[in-house]
Amino acid sequence: RKEVEQDPGPFNVPEGATVAFNCTYSNSASQSFFWYRQDCRKEPKLLMSVYSSGNEDGRFTAQLNRASQYISLLIRDSKLSDSATYLCVVTRYGQNFVFGPGTRLSVLP
Amino acid sequence: NAGVTQTPKFRVLKTGQSMTLLCAQDMNHEYMYWYRQDPGMGLRLIHYSVGEGTTAKGEVPDGYNVSRLKKQNFLLGLESAAPSQTSVYFCASSYSGTSGIYNEQFFGPGTRLTVL
Numbered sequence: 001r002k003e004v005e006q007d008p009g010p011f012n013v014p015e016g017a018t019v020a021f022n023c024t025y026s027n028s029a030s031q032s033f034f035w036y037r038q039d040c041r042k043e044p045k046l047l048m049s050v051y052s053s054g055n056e057d058g059r060f061t062a063q064l065n066r067a068s069q070y071i072s073l074l075i076r077d078s079k080l081s082d083s084a085t086y087l088c089v090v091t092r093y094g095q096n097f098v099f100g101p102g103t104r105l106s107v108l109p
Numbered sequence: 110n111a112g113v114t115q116t117p118k119f120r121v122l123k124t125g126q127s128m129t130l131l132c133a134q135d136m137n138h139e140y141m142y143w144y145r146q147d148p149g150m151g152l153r154l155i156h157y158s159v160g161e162g163t164t165a166k167g168e169v170p171d172g173y174n175v176s177r178l179k180k181q182n183f184l185l186g187l188e189s190a191a192p193s194q195t196s197v198y199f200c201a202s203s204y205s206g207t208s209g210i211y212n213e214q215f216f217g218p219g220t221r222l223t224v225l
Contacts, residue, residue: 004151034213043199043216044152087151096142096167097214101151 003027004090004100012106017078021103023071023088033064034089035073038102044087047073078107110135115200115217122190122224130185130220132200140203141183142167142214143175145196152199158183190224197221 006023013019025033033050048055050062050071061074071090075082088100116131132141139160144152154167156175164175172194174186183202187194201214 041219043218044214045216046213049213096154096157099144099152101149 002101003098004088006086006088006100007103009102010104010106012108013078014108015078015080017107018074018076019078019105020075021073021086021088021105023073023100025069025071025088025090025098027090027092028069029092030069030090031092032090033062033071034097035060035062035071036087036089036099038085038087040084044099047086075105078105080107080109083107112136113200113202113215113217115198115220117220118218119221120223122187122222124191124224126190127186127188128190128222129187130198130200130222132183132185132202132217133181134183134200134202134215135181136202136215137180138202138204138215139180141177142201142203143173143183143185144199144201145169145194146199146219147196155185155198190222192224195222195224 004025035047036044037047038044048057050064054063059076063072083106085102085104087102089097091097113134142157143155146152153169158164158177161180176184198220200217203214204212
């Protein structure tokens with residue numbers, strides 16, 4: 001089993017839709033969680049960190065459920081510019097980042 | 110600031126040839142990383158460095174070597190390229206973590222390598 005798994009996608013949604021991505025991790029010792037965004041043929045960039053209490057940044061909301069070992073990302077009012085691959089990233093003390101395989105989102109006009 | 114830069118952007122090699130990929134960062138970051146990205150596999154860590162003069166193996170180190178002679182540079186070498194090393198290679202850097210927790214990683218634009 002991979003250490004970090006994500007919804008396989010792709011997700012094709014119309015503009016204005018709400019879309020949610022899920023990510024599960026296998027190591028219960030994981031401590032820090034992130035969502036990165038990667039545009040086609042570009043490098044990954046940090047979208048947001050994920051905190052235990054959940055956090056929101058504009059149209060984006062991240063949630064963490066430690067008991068079930070999953071992380072979610074909710075995007076409200078999708079824009080064409082949100083089309084990208086979303087990478088779930090997990091790390092723990094003294095260890096390196098572990099990236100999920102990514103979920104591709106296409107927002108359609 | 111240029112951030113993280115990578116050289117070259119594209120390269121085609123024949124099996125058995127060698128090459129070096131150069132990564133440079135101007136953010137005074139302590140940590141640097143080399144990843145490869147293959148379809149459906151996500152990013153996999155090849156080697157990393159927690160400071161000048163230090164390197165360590167990641168998840169998929171075989172067939173690669175690295176050096177960190179200067180803080181701002183991290184080199185990835187392929188001594189004898191194989192078709193299985195066809196991939197997109199990303200370099201990244203980050204600040205030294207506090208309490209052992211790593212901060213945001215900043216990525217370079219990637220190098221697309223094809224081995225025939």
